[in-house]
Amino acid sequence: MWSKFKFRIRMLKPAQLIVLYYFIAISLSFILLRLPGVHQNEEYIPVIDSLFTAVSAVSVTGLTVISISEVYTTFGIVMIMLILQLGGIGIMSLGTFVWLLVGKKIGLRERQLIMIDHNQYNLSGVVKLIIDIIKILLLIEAVGALLLAVYFTQFYETFSEALLHGVFASVSATTNGGFDITGQSMLPYADDYFVQSITILLIILGAIGFPVLIELKQFLSNKDGAFRFSLFTKLTTITFGILLAVGTLMIFLMEFNNRFEGVSWHKALFYSLFQSTSTRSGGLVTLDVSSFTEPTQLVLSLLMFIGASPSSVGGGIRTTTLAIAVLFLIHFSKGNNQIQVFGREIHLIDVFRSYVVIILAALMSMASIITIMMLDSHDLMAVVFEVTSAFGTSGMSMGITPELSTPSKFIIMMLMFIGRVGLISFLFMIGGNNKKAKYHYPKERVIIG
Amino acid sequence: MWSKFKFRIRMLKPAQLIVLYYFIAISLSFILLRLPGVHQNEEYIPVIDSLFTAVSAVSVTGLTVISISEVYTTFGIVMIMLILQLGGIGIMSLGTFVWLLVGKKIGLRERQLIMIDHNQYNLSGVVKLIIDIIKILLLIEAVGALLLAVYFTQFYETFSEALLHGVFASVSATTNGGFDITGQSMLPYADDYFVQSITILLIILGAIGFPVLIELKQFLSNKDGAFRFSLFTKLTTITFGILLAVGTLMIFLMEFNNRFEGVSWHKALFYSLFQSTSTRSGGLVTLDVSSFTEPTQLVLSLLMFIGASPSSVGGGIRTTTLAIAVLFLIHFSKGNNQIQVFGREIHLIDVFRSYVVIILAALMSMASIITIMMLDSHDLMAVVFEVTSAFGTSGMSMGITPELSTPSKFIIMMLMFIGRVGLISFLFMIGGNNKKAKYHYPKERVIIG
Numbered sequence: 001m002w003s004k005f006k007f008r009i010r011m012l013k014p015a016q017l018i019v020l021y022y023f024i025a026i027s028l029s030f031i032l033l034r035l036p037g038v039h040q041n042e043e044y045i046p047v048i049d050s051l052f053t054a055v056s057a058v059s060v061t062g063l064t065v066i067s068i069s070e071v072y073t074t075f076g077i078v079m080i081m082l083i084l085q086l087g088g089i090g091i092m093s094l095g096t097f098v099w100l101l102v103g104k105k106i107g108l109r110e111r112q113l114i115m116i117d118h119n120q121y122n123l124s125g126v127v128k129l130i131i132d133i134i135k136i137l138l139l140i141e142a143v144g145a146l147l148l149a150v151y152f153t154q155f156y157e158t159f160s161e162a163l164l165h166g167v168f169a170s171v172s173a174t175t176n177g178g179f180d181i182t183g184q185s186m187l188p189y190a191d192d193y194f195v196q197s198i199t200i201l202l203i204i205l206g207a208i209g210f211p212v213l214i215e216l217k218q219f220l221s222n223k224d225g226a227f228r229f230s231l232f233t234k235l236t237t238i239t240f241g242i243l244l245a246v247g248t249l250m251i252f253l254m255e256f257n258n259r260f261e262g263v264s265w266h267k268a269l270f271y272s273l274f275q276s277t278s279t280r281s282g283g284l285v286t287l288d289v290s291s292f293t294e295p296t297q298l299v300l301s302l303l304m305f306i307g308a309s310p311s312s313v314g315g316g317i318r319t320t321t322l323a324i325a326v327l328f329l330i331h332f333s334k335g336n337n338q339i340q341v342f343g344r345e346i347h348l349i350d351v352f353r354s355y356v357v358i359i360l361a362a363l364m365s366m367a368s369i370i371t372i373m374m375l376d377s378h379d380l381m382a383v384v385f386e387v388t389s390a391f392g393t394s395g396m397s398m399g400i401t402p403e404l405s406t407p408s409k410f411i412i413m414m415l416m417f418i419g420r421v422g423l424i425s426f427l428f429m430i431g432g433n434n435k436k437a438k439y440h441y442p443k444e445r446v447i448i449g
Numbered sequence: 450m451w452s453k454f455k456f457r458i459r460m461l462k463p464a465q466l467i468v469l470y471y472f473i474a475i476s477l478s479f480i481l482l483r484l485p486g487v488h489q490n491e492e493y494i495p496v497i498d499s500l501f502t503a504v505s506a507v508s509v510t511g512l513t514v515i516s517i518s519e520v521y522t523t524f525g526i527v528m529i530m531l532i533l534q535l536g537g538i539g540i541m542s543l544g545t546f547v548w549l550l551v552g553k554k555i556g557l558r559e560r561q562l563i564m565i566d567h568n569q570y571n572l573s574g575v576v577k578l579i580i581d582i583i584k585i586l587l588l589i590e591a592v593g594a595l596l597l598a599v600y601f602t603q604f605y606e607t608f609s610e611a612l613l614h615g616v617f618a619s620v621s622a623t624t625n626g627g628f629d630i631t632g633q634s635m636l637p638y639a640d641d642y643f644v645q646s647i648t649i650l651l652i653i654l655g656a657i658g659f660p661v662l663i664e665l666k667q668f669l670s671n672k673d674g675a676f677r678f679s680l681f682t683k684l685t686t687i688t689f690g691i692l693l694a695v696g697t698l699m700i701f702l703m704e705f706n707n708r709f710e711g712v713s714w715h716k717a718l719f720y721s722l723f724q725s726t727s728t729r730s731g732g733l734v735t736l737d738v739s740s741f742t743e744p745t746q747l748v749l750s751l752l753m754f755i756g757a758s759p760s761s762v763g764g765g766i767r768t769t770t771l772a773i774a775v776l777f778l779i780h781f782s783k784g785n786n787q788i789q790v791f792g793r794e795i796h797l798i799d800v801f802r803s804y805v806v807i808i809l810a811a812l813m814s815m816a817s818i819i820t821i822m823m824l825d826s827h828d829l830m831a832v833v834f835e836v837t838s839a840f841g842t843s844g845m846s847m848g849i850t851p852e853l854s855t856p857s858k859f860i861i862m863m864l865m866f867i868g869r870v871g872l873i874s875f876l877f878m879i880g881g882n883n884k885k886a887k888y889h890y891p892k893e894r895v896i897i898g
């Protein structure tokens with residue numbers, strides 16, 4: 001039985017596996033969202049809207065065409081939480097799983113990184129890994145839910161209501177789901193720095209990338225000091241941090257005399273920090289992003305397009321893709337085709353991959369923007385924002401998504417789906433090895449896309 | 450004297466040489482445009498506007514902050530024509546010249562391509578080449594001017610007036626200058642398919658790339674049939690043709706039920722063809738592009754961003770950069786890192802260059818768009834259009850350029866300058882050789898950026 005399953009899995013191309021998983025997950029989620037008792041007052045919800053919600057939840061994006069709090073019952077809300085887990089845990093496990101399946105090309109370090117033995121086809125190792133992922137995610141969610149639920153008791157009459165809101169807020173933040181049951185995202189907590197801080201922390205833990213969490217765990221449990229963080233972890237974490245800081249600073253400065261006029265500096269700072277975190281893929285907001293000026297909205301779009309770390313719950317072109325593009329630009333302008341960073345050399349194949357990801361993502365986003373503009377007469381800024389939000393699986397919105405025509409809804413669904421699985425799986429499917437190149441430094445691979 | 454000059458030139462980095470040339474050309478042009486008798490009625494023109502016109506003319510872009518026909522005298526118009534020549538011939542000569550200076554890395558084919566002997570430091574060869582370029586351009590312009598001037602006699606009272614209009618139209622088209630002295634670009638000839646056809650032809654001859662013209666000349670004068678077009682010529686010409694056709698088709702289809710409603714099919718087709726040609730870098734228009742729908746304006750922006758062939762009078766990322774990006778995408782998705790096309794293999798360094806050019810161009814354009822949006826409160830679509838028009842040195846306009854603030858005008862000037870010289874010179878300055886890679890196919894270089 002094991003060996004047969006193992007054989008079947010090995011016969012599937014990694015990309016097919018991921019697409020298959022998400023296809024099944026979306027179908028299942030769609031069925032869950034059409035169950036009796038899911039909708040309030042037996043309200044009629046069009047099939048396309050349930051499908052949209054299913055795709056949005058499985059891809060942990062958070063763009064919605066209907067208000068969750070107005071449409072769904074508590075049962076329905078629990079279903080959405082389940083789907084968010086399916087999406088969040090799914091991509092983390094699958095991303096790593098696929099990494100193992102194509103393990104022939106992966107070096108010793110990476111296999112150490114994901115803590116399984118040298119036989120990368122060992123299914124029990126994979127199962128152990130996936131259980132590890134689920135454990136870590138559930139632990140983070142549980143701690144977040146507990147903190148928020150206890151804190152929320154001051155706002156809600158019953159503990160069960162506070163618990164529901166606490167659990168949902170924690171799950172939505174950790175999986176970077178971006179959904180809300182307040183009916184207005186995090187706007188009610190715009191002055192509550194405690195709730196915001198917890199949420200920011202949960203979003204970051206989800207978006208920073210699973211390998212980073214694993215290495216952090218290894219580092220903390222390693223007493224003899226011999227542990228070395230991988231190039232991937234260094235690169236993605238530093239890029240993540242820079243993006244977070246630059247985003248915060250830019251929002252703060254660009255809205256200083258606009259949206260933040262008359263707002264205290266600390267509130268403006270929290271507004272900036274929270275929205276900057278959300279572009280990494282969180283998707284929750286503490287204010288209406290339509291109230292920002294257009295240059296700020298463009299910056300947010302750019303940040304969402306970049307997205308989160310690979311092997312995380314986030315989307316976009318991913319931090320490492322950006323990092324390699326920028327590093328390549330710097331090195332190439334100095335007459336050097338080889339990127340050396342942190343005493344390591346970036347593999348040529350990863351430079352190629354970053355190129356392909358960026359070109360593909362840009363073409364896809366532009367084609368989507370132009371097509372949606374042709375189908376629906378919306379403001380260019382709003383369309384750019386919604387498209388980058390979908391591709392980056394951020395889920396922040398300028399509010400036009402519910403008004404989109406059905407073909408445009410399908411384009412947004414496709415973007416959420418590809419933003420979630422497409423470029424990763426695409427990259428694992430493509431990209432031959434580069435046997436001919438010779439290198440001076442020890443080589444080390446990083447994940448891209 | 451020769452040897453001293455030769456030594457000095459060799460000491461300059463190619464990029465410095467190009468920047469130096471354009472700095473001198475702009476300074477000179479600025480002085481020409483401040484000469485007494487240049488302006489009508491001694492009208493006061495702000496210094497910044499003269500500088501803008503100088504930069505726009507030297508970079509043969511054609512964006513203007515003042516109406517040429519309303520501000521300049523015949524003497525001033527002749528000055529502008531001179532400056533257009535300075536810009537158009539300058540970049541063609543310099544682009545090729547620099548190619549020779551870095552000739553150590555250039556193979557036999559390329560040197561044959563530019564028809565000089567094997568000693569690439571031979572200055573008399575360079576001078577001969579530049580004279581060749583000037584001859585070819587002047588010949589094309591003269592033929593165009595003659596045809597147009599004779600035809601224009603039916604519209605103007607005196608022959609000298611018809612001649613002025615004919616010569617200016619021919620120079621503006623061939624150098625892809627995009628300037629007009631009609632006061633309304635080519636709108637008066639919206640129904641005149643003869644003038645449009647001549648103009649389209651002149652624009653294409655200027656934008657197709659000088660090496661292509663040289664090879665075509667070689668091909669036509671070669672009787673024994675042994676001539677083979679270079680990879681560069683094949684790649685750039687085919688890309689140019691595809692862009693022209695796709696642009697025409699998209700404008701036609703996207704405006705079919707919009708701007709072209711009630712317009713005859715042949716007029717709609719000419720509108721589409723003419724505007725598509727103009728995005729390659731011509732810059733002249735037969736209609737107000739503001740009357741197009743936003744999706745079409747986005748397509749035009751994208752086409753302008755791509756621009757014309759390298760070593761031509763056009764700007765943008767250039768046809769070959771796009772071609773290599775797309776070819777790399779296709780080959781890489783098939784698991785092949787090496788691009789094989791027309792029985793040749795694209796050199797790895799050119800793939801790297803195309804990557805750097807695209808990333809740099811995209812970053813620069815986005816930063817410009819965001820900054821101009823912050824400085825001036827203009828419509829996003831119009832800013833995107835104006836920025837891509839400047840970078841692609843197309844010069845088509847949605848009309849906001851004259852209203853821009855001084856800092857924004859400087860950004861547009863910088864874009865025109867970089868679009869003209871920046872990425873070419875940048876690429877010749879940077880980019881080490883890639884000695885380590887081994888290839889199976891005979892290698893052949895193409896120009897990028």
Ligand SMILES: [K+]
Binds near residue numbers: 176177281283395
């Ligand atoms: K999200």
Ligand SMILES: [K+]
Binds near residue numbers: 842843
């Ligand atoms: K032009």
